[in-house]
Amino acid sequence: MSGSDVTAVGQHPPAKLVIAISSRALFDLDESHRVYEEEGIEAYCNYQVEREDEPLAVGQAFPLVRKLLNINSLLQDKATIEIVLLSRNSADTGLRVFNSIDHHKLQIRRAAFTGGERPFPYAKALGAHLFLSANADDVRLALDSGLAAATIFLDRKADEEGREKPEDTQLRIAFDGDAVLFSDEAERVYQSEGLEAFEKSEKESARLPLPGGPFKQFLAVLHQIQKELPAEKSPIRTALITARGAPAHERVIRTLRSWGVRIDEALFLGGIDKGDFLKAFGADIFFDDRHQHCQSASRHVPSAHVPHGVSNEK
Template structure:
């Protein structure tokens, strides 16, 4: 009988998000595929250094050890490498004793097509095109930005989300960008009791929330937070939407356009997801950040002639 991942939280991650492959990628860029292949084979017994999302993966997998043998988190490696060049990645996984046993090596092509088959809730990659394709297919995904930040040593996993175009649809953001702040506030106040549509990260947050409910009688290893530029009166629709979804966030910050960076640093986010590149570039200086290229803020405007 085939194994099933069932109701696990399934995270897909690229090899370059999990490990530091910058040096070998430079070989590929400058000398080509065969030189890259030989480079990796010659070093396949040398463990790679941790990458941007390594600490996040460690904390996710640590949750399994707290559930008395009930494995609820699965991390799957999705890589553009071939199995031949990917052996160094798997050897590094074993070196760090990460509980990752499943992988898809796509041999130079985008591996995002395997996300539905694995039942993934989230894909993390450094390859922006793969991330966009995943979002367009209806799955949560983010481009992990380079930060080189010092990693937190605590076991608690802290995930921070932007609201519109991430947790929620971008319907309200469209009003804001088309008509301005006053129209946005008036529209949200008028629709305060009308739930927002779900954004690409709604299923991921729901899966996190299901795991959180299993720690009702013990300290929970996951803490979630919303960091939104909204303020009163646009806050009410957000609160009522989450209530309608029966999804709980541990913390919610309505910042009214303030820079999120200091607040994210105070929260101690292990990863922050935002759809706007400007917000991401500021946040990545203080916390690991994933850009979500989704919604109106990421539509390419036609060039004027």
């Protein structure tokens, strides 16, 4: 091993963010999926092989992936962002997916084609910090294994209307708080005892940091990458957009401070619908644990459901 391969004593290795994404989240595979559902696996395989030289149209997560990969050119080896593809396709039918990656000039080099088996176990093996999929069952299992994961809403109309402008290169990621960035302990109080008890509990616990939720580590790695460039020139901007309001805001602020993590914007909406605020922020993706909140938000911005916590136990 040469000296250039070894990190010098006292230096920190460059931050690395790895996101695993399913082929249905990256590309529009609705028609292919319809063939599979209505005609079976053999017809699906024939359909894909016959069209392997026809590039797939972009999917809901495509603009997000493109922005993530474009950030690498700004980081100049200070940090790296890698996208890995996970697909239930076989290698044979997956050739169309790889050809489409090449057509769209995406720098994706690692992939796992599982031939119908669940692909999420390979996310951890590939070092992923986040798994995005259109398959809700795979997402739940990934979350149960300790990996941040979310189900992309495949809203094609929103995709067409909300596509990024060419000059819009900054990546904007918005998070809900409870059961996403934080644990669901406060949400459990709210659902079992009501708003008054929730606010009283949060006020009394204002100086006690909330335990981390499934997306705590993902946010921490984003923060590491943000620190590599001046804040005013950062290619990544984050926002906390939560239904919390005063007096439940203080515990959130102190929790993030105790983690040493920067959130660029924080909106405490006190129960107001989040859609217009997400649109104003210009989110490239929004993560929330409430299915109905994601459904509402998806009319404005790409959204992803995090099926974690008490709201998803019923």
